[in-house]
Amino acid sequence: MDAITEAVRAMYTAFPYPSGAPTMRQGNDARVLLSYGARARPPGRPLRVLDAGCGRGVGLIGAASLQPDVEFLGIDLCGAALAEARAETERRALKNVRIAEVDLMSLEGLAVPDGGFDVIISSGVVHHLSDPVEGLTRLANVLAPHGVISLMVYGRHGREALYRAVRAIDAVAPRDLPLEERLRIGRALVATAESAALTAGPWSDMRAVSDVEFVDRYLNVHETSYDVPGLFALIERAGLTRLRWVEPADWDAAALVPDGPLRELVAALPPERRDALVDSLTWRPRLEVVLARAGNAPRAPLDGNVRDDEPLAWNPDASLRVERRNLRDRERVEGLALHVRSRDPLPIANGPVALALLALERQLAPFRVGDLVQALAQRGVAAPVARAAVLELVRLEAVYRPHPADLA
Ligand SMILES: C[S@@+](CC[C@H](N)C(=O)[O-])C[C@H]1O[C@@H](n2cnc3c(N)ncnc32)[C@H](O)[C@@H]1O
Numbered sequence: 396m397d398a399i400t401e402a403v404r405a406m407y408t409a410f411p412y413p414s415g416a417p418t419m420r421q422g423n424d425a426r427v428l429l430s431y432g433a434r435a436r437p438p439g440r441p442l443r444v445l446d447a448g449c450g451r452g453v454g455l456i457g458a459a460s461l462q463p464d465v466e467f468l469g470i471d472l473c474g475a476a477l478a479e480a481r482a483e484t485e486r487r488a489l490k491n492v493r494i495a496e497v498d499l500m501s502l503e504g505l506a507v508p509d510g511g512f513d514v515i516i517s518s519g520v521v522h523h524l525s526d527p528v529e530g531l532t533r534l535a536n537v538l539a540p541h542g543v544i545s546l547m548v549y550g551r552h553g554r555e556a557l558y559r560a561v562r563a564i565d566a567v568a569p570r571d572l573p574l575e576e577r578l579r580i581g582r583a584l585v586a587t588a589e590s591a592a593l594t595a596g597p598w599s600d601m602r603a604v605s606d607v608e609f610v611d612r613y614l615n616v617h618e619t620s621y622d623v624p625g626l627f628a629l630i631e632r633a634g635l636t637r638l639r640w641v642e643p644a645d646w647d648a649a650a651l652v653p654d655g656p657l658r659e660l661v662a663a664l665p666p667e668r669r670d671a672l673v674d675s676l677t678w679r680p681r682l683e684v685v686l687a688r689a690g691n692a693p694r695a696p697l698d699g700n701v702r703d704d705e706p707l708a709w710n711p712d713a714s715l716r717v718e719r720r721n722l723r724d725r726e727r728v729e730g731l732a733l734h735v736r737s738r739d740p741l742p743i744a745n746g747p748v749a750l751a752l753l754a755l756e757r758q759l760a761p762f763r764v765g766d767l768v769q770a771l772a773q774r775g776v777a778a779p780v781a782r783a784a785v786l787e788l789v790r791l792e793a794v795y796r797p798h799p800a801d802l803a
C-alpha cells in the first residue's frame with residue numbers, strides 16, 4: 396500500500412466517516428441509474444451493486460434497505476468504518492449486503508461477479524485516492540458493459556471558502572503535528588477567529604459540525620478537487636463516458652442569465668463550456684455524474700412518437716405531496732407538488748399532468764404509456780393531451796423508463 400493510502404487509512408480509522416446514523420441517500424436506485432444508459436442488461440439474474448468506499452455504510456445500507464432484491468457489496472479501506480457498517484447491516488437483518496475490506500488502488504481481493512457489476516456507486520472517495528485516474532480506471536474495469544457508475548467528487552469552485560479555512564488551519568497547526576493536536580487547534584481557530592471570510596458560502600456550519608466531519612473537511616490528509624474541465628479529463632482518462640449529471644436541472648446555464656442576447660450567447664456555447672460556466676457561477680461543492688463504459692451512451696429521449704407499449708415505472712426517488720380537503724360530499728385536491736431526489740418540491744399547476752400524477756399515486760408495478768393514456772381518457776383527457784402529459788412526467792422524472800430486464 397502506498398504512503399498516501401496508508402495516511403488516508405490512518406485518518407479514517409481514527410475518525411470513521413460519517414458521524415451519525417445511516418440515512419437513505421437519494422439517487423441510488425439501481426434500475427433508475429441503469430435506465431440512463433442506452434445499453435440494456437441481460438435478463439435473468441439479480442442486479443449487483445458495488446459501493447466503492449462505503450465508509451460506515453450510510454448510503455449503502457439506505458439503498459440496500461429500499462432495494463431488497465438487489466445484491467450490494469460495500470468496500471472500504473477502513474476496517475473500523477466497515478465494522479460499524481456490518482453491525483448496522485445485522486441490526487437491520489439485511490440479507491442483500493456484503494461488506495469487505497478492499498483498497499480501491501489495487502482492488503485486491505474484490506469478488507467481481509460474472510460479467511461485472513451492474514452499478515458502481517462511489518460518493519466522496521475518488522478524490523482521496525493517491526491516483527484518482529488509476530482508481531477510477533480499476534472501477535471501470537470491473538463494470539459490466541451495460542453498467543453505470545454514479546460518482547461524486549469534490550467541486551473545486553464550491554469548496555473555495557473551505558480551502559481558505561484549510562490554509563488558515565495549516566498556518567497555525569502544521570500538517571506534521573498529530574491529528575488530534577491539529578483538531579484541537581483548528582477547532583479553536585474557527586470557533587474564535589474574527590473572520591467572515593471563513594464562513595462564506597455553503598460552509599457556514601463549520602463551528603457546529605462533529606469532529607469526524609471537521610477532520611474530513613478541514614484536516615484531510617489527502618484530497619484533490621475538480622473543476623468541470625478537470626472532472627471531464629479524469630473521466631476520459633479512466634476510459635469512461637458521461638451519461639448525465641445526477642441533477643441535470645442544476646446545470647441549466649440558460650436559467651442563470653436573463654432572457655435576451657446573453658442567454659442566446661450562452662445557448663450557443665459548446666455543452667462543456669456551458670457546464671464550466673455554471674460551475675463558475677454557482678457554489679457547487681460536489682460534482683455528481685453518472686458514467687458508463689465507452690460504447691454505452693445516454694438513452695435517446697422519448698419524443699412525440701412514443702409507442703403505446705413503451706414501458707414506464709414510477710421513479711422510486713420521487714414522491715408526491717398531495718394536499719386534500721374533505722368537503723361535505725366529495726374530496727377536493729387543493730395542491731400537488733412533485734419531489735424528486737433532494738430537489739425542492741415542484742408545484743404542479745398543469746391539469747392533465749396533475750391528473751396523470753394522481754392516476755399513478757398508488758402505482759407500484761411498471762406500466763405502459765398506453766395504460767396511462769387510457770386512464771386519463773377515463774378522466775376526460777383527449778389522447779394527444781394525455782400523451783403530452785405522459786412525456787412531461789418523463790421529463791420531470793416522476794417516472795422513468797426501465798430496461799426490459801427490469802420489468803418483471
Ligand atoms: C468521505 S468518506 C465517504 C464514505 C461514504 N462513501 C459516504 O458517503 O458516507 C471517504 C471514504 O473513502 C474511503 N477510502 C479512501 N481511500 C480509499 C481506498 N484507497 N480504498 C478504499 N476506500 C478508501 C475512506 O476510508 C472513507 O471511508
